[in-house]
Amino acid sequence: MNNAKARKFDTAPAVRARGISKSFGEVVALDGVDLDIPEGQIHGLVGPNGAGKTTLLGLLLGLAVPDGGSLEILGSRVSRSLALPDGVAGFVDGPGLYPSLTARGNLAALARLRGMTGEDIGAALDQVGLTNVADDRVRGFSLGMRQRLGLAASLLTKPKLLVLDEPANGLDPAGARHVHGVLTGLAANGTAVLLSSHRIDDLAALCSEVTILANGRVIFSGPIEKLAAETDELDYRLRTSDSDAARRIAETATDLRVLPDDDLLQRADSLHFRAAVPALDELVARLVGAGVAVRELAPVVAPLEAAFLALTEAQNAAGYEDAE
Amino acid sequence: MTAITVARPRASALPAPVLNGYRFELVKLLAQWRIRLMLAACWLGPAVLVAVISNQNSLPADTVFGRWMSQTGWAGTLVVLSFACSWVLPLVTSLVTGDVFAAEDRLGTWRHLLVAVRSVRRIFAAKALASLTVVLLLVAGLAASGIVGGLAAVGNRPLVGLGGQLLTPSHAAIEVLLAWASALAPTLAFAAVGLLGSVALGRSPMGLLMPVLLAFVLQIAQLLPLPVLVRVALPSYAFIAWRGLFTDPAQPGPIVLGVVVSLAWTAAASALAYLMFMRRDFTDPAYDGAGRRVVARGVVPLAALLAVTIGVVAAATPASGSGIDRAKLQTSLATVFAHLYRMQSRELHRPDVTEQQLQTSASCDKGGSLVEDVGAGNDWRCVVTWHIPGVGAIGSAVYQLDVTPDGRYVADGDGPQDVNGFFQVRTSTGDAPNPLWQFDGSVNLLSQITSKG
Numbered sequence: 001m002n003n004a005k006a007r008k009f010d011t012a013p014a015v016r017a018r019g020i021s022k023s024f025g026e027v028v029a030l031d032g033v034d035l036d037i038p039e040g041q042i043h044g045l046v047g048p049n050g051a052g053k054t055t056l057l058g059l060l061l062g063l064a065v066p067d068g069g070s071l072e073i074l075g076s077r078v079s080r081s082l083a084l085p086d087g088v089a090g091f092v093d094g095p096g097l098y099p100s101l102t103a104r105g106n107l108a109a110l111a112r113l114r115g116m117t118g119e120d121i122g123a124a125l126d127q128v129g130l131t132n133v134a135d136d137r138v139r140g141f142s143l144g145m146r147q148r149l150g151l152a153a154s155l156l157t158k159p160k161l162l163v164l165d166e167p168a169n170g171l172d173p174a175g176a177r178h179v180h181g182v183l184t185g186l187a188a189n190g191t192a193v194l195l196s197s198h199r200i201d202d203l204a205a206l207c208s209e210v211t212i213l214a215n216g217r218v219i220f221s222g223p224i225e226k227l228a229a230e231t232d233e234l235d236y237r238l239r240t241s242d243s244d245a246a247r248r249i250a251e252t253a254t255d256l257r258v259l260p261d262d263d264l265l266q267r268a269d270s271l272h273f274r275a276a277v278p279a280l281d282e283l284v285a286r287l288v289g290a291g292v293a294v295r296e297l298a299p300v301v302a303p304l305e306a307a308f309l310a311l312t313e314a315q316n317a318a319g320y321e322d323a324e
Numbered sequence: 325m326t327a328i329t330v331a332r333p334r335a336s337a338l339p340a341p342v343l344n345g346y347r348f349e350l351v352k353l354l355a356q357w358r359i360r361l362m363l364a365a366c367w368l369g370p371a372v373l374v375a376v377i378s379n380q381n382s383l384p385a386d387t388v389f390g391r392w393m394s395q396t397g398w399a400g401t402l403v404v405l406s407f408a409c410s411w412v413l414p415l416v417t418s419l420v421t422g423d424v425f426a427a428e429d430r431l432g433t434w435r436h437l438l439v440a441v442r443s444v445r446r447i448f449a450a451k452a453l454a455s456l457t458v459v460l461l462l463v464a465g466l467a468a469s470g471i472v473g474g475l476a477a478v479g480n481r482p483l484v485g486l487g488g489q490l491l492t493p494s495h496a497a498i499e500v501l502l503a504w505a506s507a508l509a510p511t512l513a514f515a516a517v518g519l520l521g522s523v524a525l526g527r528s529p530m531g532l533l534m535p536v537l538l539a540f541v542l543q544i545a546q547l548l549p550l551p552v553l554v555r556v557a558l559p560s561y562a563f564i565a566w567r568g569l570f571t572d573p574a575q576p577g578p579i580v581l582g583v584v585v586s587l588a589w590t591a592a593a594s595a596l597a598y599l600m601f602m603r604r605d606f607t608d609p610a611y612d613g614a615g616r617r618v619v620a621r622g623v624v625p626l627a628a629l630l631a632v633t634i635g636v637v638a639a640a641t642p643a644s645g646s647g648i649d650r651a652k653l654q655t656s657l658a659t660v661f662a663h664l665y666r667m668q669s670r671e672l673h674r675p676d677v678t679e680q681q682l683q684t685s686a687s688c689d690k691g692g693s694l695v696e697d698v699g700a701g702n703d704w705r706c707v708v709t710w711h712i713p714g715v716g717a718i719g720s721a722v723y724q725l726d727v728t729p730d731g732r733y734v735a736d737g738d739g740p741q742d743v744n745g746f747f748q749v750r751t752s753t754g755d756a757p758n759p760l761w762q763f764d765g766s767v768n769l770l771s772q773i774t775s776k777g
Binding site: 083090092099 | 337339340341344345347348351352355356357431432433434435436437438439440441442443444605606
């Protein structure tokens with residue numbers, strides 16, 4: 001658990017949503033969504049395409065008001081669009097930059113627009129690692145650089161709630177680490193961060209809690225450890241000193257299913273199976289007892305991602321059944 | 325664990341002031357290479373063109389005041405104005421206001437902008453004001469550049485008006501500035517149509533093209549033999565009506581009417597754009613312009629405005645038909661001839677005479693006895709007569725007139741040769757342009773003159 005996850009603040013939640021619903025014509029984008037984000041927390045938001053993530057982020061940025069339910073942001077009830085308290089920043093659907101302006105020009109124009117002096121522009125650029133390209137036009141920036149500049153624009157307002165949509169898009173590993181550092185630093189100072197991402201590894205590395213949306217509904221919300229525990233069975237890859245013996249033992253084990261070797265990328269000496277943790281323990285014990293050395297035992301899909309896939313697939317299946 | 329108390333922010337942050345938004349929009353507009361290029365072209369292009377053309381032997385005589393470009397520096401800017409009114413001003417508004425909202429759609433920056441400004445109304449105001457500023461800068465450049473180029477290349481000399489009268493340089497300067505000012509009104513109307521297109525059609529290039537398309541349609545309409553009531557109710561009429569500043573007598577009626585109509589279009593198109601913008605749902609991921617609703621929300625109200633304007637003009641003015649008839653042409657032609665005859669007399673060092681002494685009159689006929697003497701056409705034939713001072717005789721000269729539907733005409737001298745049959749006159753100092761050979765005139769489409777003949 002990182003520092004941000006451990007921090008506690010003695011104020012009301014940065015976001016408190018109850019029963020939020022939002023429709024566009026016949027399309028229900030959000031349906032009874034609850035969300036709590038305390039100050040100082042980095043909260044992940046994840047879901048398949050069309051789950052309602054962008055709509056929820058838009059509501060939190062004040063771009064619209066919910067059709068139903070209640071929404072409180074930084075302790076203020078949101079009753080009309082664009083009427084948010086000071087201290088909310090972020091972006092949805094890209095960082096929103098002007099390509100004909102330089103990086104510094106974008107931030108300076110934005111600072112003047114909000115009536116700020118612009119003295120923090122250099123610091124914001126430095127924070128996201130763009131000082132050396134501050135006077136280059138954004139037209140030539142890569143996606144990752146634009147994302148970082150968008151983050152810098154959000155930092156200018158010293159936000160108490162930062163809402164970010166896919167901030168790690170297009171970032172190289174070093175850039176992603178840099179952004180992670182900025183976000184954890186903000187959270188450590190009390191800023192609540194809502195992070196929407198398709199990259200489960202990003203969420204696992206940064207977030208203490210995560211909310212999963214599917215078809216406009218919350219199908220999971222809580223600590224990330226709890227999400228991993230939601231999935232009792234995972235797919236594992238096993239490499240041993242004697243693959244034939246290992247296969248024989250695995251095939252006779254209870255509560256464990258050996259998966260067919262239909263993946264061209266699988267190595268010949270590895271075995272794939274699906275099992276819960278108790279069956280896994282029993283298998284390892286039996287292998288060791290039979291004198292088979294275990295060289296590698298790892299989940300094929302990360303637990304968090306497996307849980308996400310399991311939950312969203314189950315939700316989709318339920319949705320199809322409802323439709324039928 | 326550390327407990328940190330965070331101060332509670334205001335319940336609702338204030339929207340960004342309009343002035344800040346205006347500066348923000350201006351910075352974005354002026355950072356675009358397209359706008360910078362247009363500014364450079366408008367501030368430098370006319371000066372170069374006017375200076376070059378003024379010193380050529382062949383002048384653009386088909387454009388109003390073109391034939392006087394080598395005689396006075398004030399003619400060049402009026403040629404620029406004529407050309408600008410046809411295409412440049414609508415194009416300028418297209419490229420500025422036609423893109424000012426659509427650019428945010430193209431760049432995907434609406435949500436970012438809304439979060440920063442927190443007021444849809446203020447965003448509209450800031451964008452409209454900023455684009456208006458850029459349009460005014462471009463128009464000012466066109467005007468100033470043409471004036472500077474003309475005065476530098478030819479000099480600050482008197483200007484021959486469309487009534488044939490000689491305007492002193494200071495008088496010409498005032499009229500030129502008034503002409504450019506009156507052209508601002510239809511420019512604003514096109515700018516407002518650009519705003520409407522930009523708001524309504526989103527990233528579609530049709531939004532960007534709306535002012536140019538409208539200008540194209542109106543140009544064609546002005547070439548057609550439309551009833552005068554329809555012609556003056558069009559938002560582009562003020563682009564033509566400024567010529568009335570240079571006639572004798574001046575024609576303030578059409579200018580005022582043209583400006584009022586243009587301002588009504590400006591207000592209507594801006595209001596429609598504003599309403600459409602305020603109703604937009606910025607969270608709807610499927611939004612891509614108002615699409616077919618543009619017809620109902622944009623085009624139909626403007627068509628209704630045109631119908632209302634026609635009705636008001638019909639009730640307020642005595643004009644009917646094409647607005648061009650024999651009596652008006654005769655009066656105008658006689659006036660212009662009298663003024664230019666005096667100019668010719670001065671060139672030839674003849675004793676000066678007054679217009680009253682000349683008692684000029686004209687008799688015009690269109691297409692022979694079988695054709696009614698009304699409307700535009702190049703088949704007008706007129707005979708001008710005047711009293712030759714000191715002799716007691718009556719002189720006469722023949723003119724072929726090419727009259728366009730907007731009331732402008734070109735009179736082409738048909739003899740006698742020593743009066744109007746040759747393009748030059750022989751003076752004591754050499755050959756000089758013959759002012760009576762070919763000249764421009766303009767009739768007041770809205771006036772009513774009782775025919776005597």
